[in-house]
Amino acid sequence: MELESLGAFLKTRRDRITPERIGLRTYGATRRVSGLRREELAQLAGVSAxxxxxxxxxxxGTASAQVIEAIARVLRLDAAETAHLHNLAGLPAAPRLTRAEPERAHPRVLALLDALGDTMPAVVLGRRGDVLAWNRTGHALFAEHxxxxxxxxPELRPSIPRMFFLDPLTRDLHRNWSELARIHVxxxxxxxxxxxxxxxxxxxIGELSMRSAEFAALWAEGEVADCTVGAMHLHHPTVGTVDVDYQVWLQPDSPDHRLEVYTPRDAGAADALRLLGRATAERASDPVASSPRDTTPPGPVSRR
Known part of the structure; x- marks a missing residue:
């Protein structure tokens, strides 16, 4: 699958900006497009049509930073969308795809994860959403199956995007699945x-577009957003209703890796996490008790 081009992104954003939103008078003229015309955007950005x-x-070819900033202002792009526009503008016409070596979490990130212990759920994610590491409570909270x-x-690593769109157990876990799915895309x-x-x-992205109609529909909408803080409303099979906040700690040594830490949103969630932590510790100390849960479902949640 080819990734998005500058032109495709510009068109989706131009279609969303109405003349009224940016104060452009149309004098009642009939318009065949819902958004801005190309010549209107060009004029407002100070470039030729x-x-x-x-x-x-x-x-x-590539566009200058000044031109990209001017277009971003006209299109009312937020910080994440503007960064995405700059990234796309710097691409060669036909970038060649490469396949890097498996990602590895930096030792300092693993040391921080270890320092958190098992009382606070935490997960280390790679750039594509692969789980590079987790503590036992993080594992039990999101993927005890x-x-x-x-x-x-590397070949067995759970993939959070695959789990979200292809694993029914993950979907059932998240009461605000629709909101979180949109953020993931x-x-x-x-x-x-x-x-x-x-x-x-x-x-x-190609696999999810082919195997999940919901992913394909969300991808076609063209939304762009960073993901640093938010809420997860869970219906956990062991401890019931749990509402947690997630916050992302970015890693200077590996900026495309993310340490996600989950904290309770209320007293009930705090009690549930304590109960989950105790149950996790008991299973970890009893191999016989833990083995029935340690069964990996086929295919979709792991990298191939």
């Missing part, structure tokens, strides 16, 4: 702009 048309057709040691094997698009030659990422 012909040049902007070539940009949208991916025929103008998977093997705890799976992140140590928007963040994947931002990541695709940052790493346009990542062949594994292109394969992931």
């Amino acid at each position: 012909g040049y902007y048309t070539r940009l949208e057709q991916d025929q103008a 998977l093997v705890f040691a799976a992140p140590t094997e 928007a963040y994947l698009r931002l990541t695709a702009g940052r790493y346009p030659t990542d062949g594994h990422l292109a394969e992931l």
Whole structure:
């Protein structure tokens, strides 16, 4: 699957900006497009209509930072969308996909994860949403039906995007699945702009587009967003209703890796996490009790 081009992104954003939103008077004229016309956007951004048309057709080569900033202002892009636009503008006409070596969490990140212990759920994610590491409570909170040691094997690592769209147990876990699914897709698009030659990422997006109609529909909407804080409303099979906040700690040594930490939103959630922590510790100390849960479902949640 080819990742998104500058022209495709520009068109989706131009279609969403109405003349009224930016104070452009149309004098009651009948319009055949719901958004801005190319020539209108070009004029407001201070570039020629012909040049902007070539940009949208991916025929103008790379654009200057000043031009991209001017277009972003006209299109009312937020910080994440503007960063994505700059990433796309810097791409060569036909970037070649590459396949990097398996990701590894930095030792300092693993040391921080270890320091958190098992009282606070935490997960280390790679750039494509693969789980690089987790503590036992993080594993139990989100994927107790998977093997705890799976992140140590690159070919068995759970993939959060695959789990969200292809694993029914993960879908049942999240009471606000629709909201979180939209965020996952928007963040994947931002990541695709940052790493346009990542062949594994292109394969992931292509696979999800083919296997999940919901992913394909969300991807077609063209949303872009960063993902640093938010809420998860869970219906956990062991401890019942749990509402947690997630916050992301970015890693200077590996900026495309994320340590996600989950904290309770209320007293009931705090009690549930304590109960989950105790149950997790008991299972960890009893191999016989833990073995029935450590069964990996087929295919969709792991990297191939």
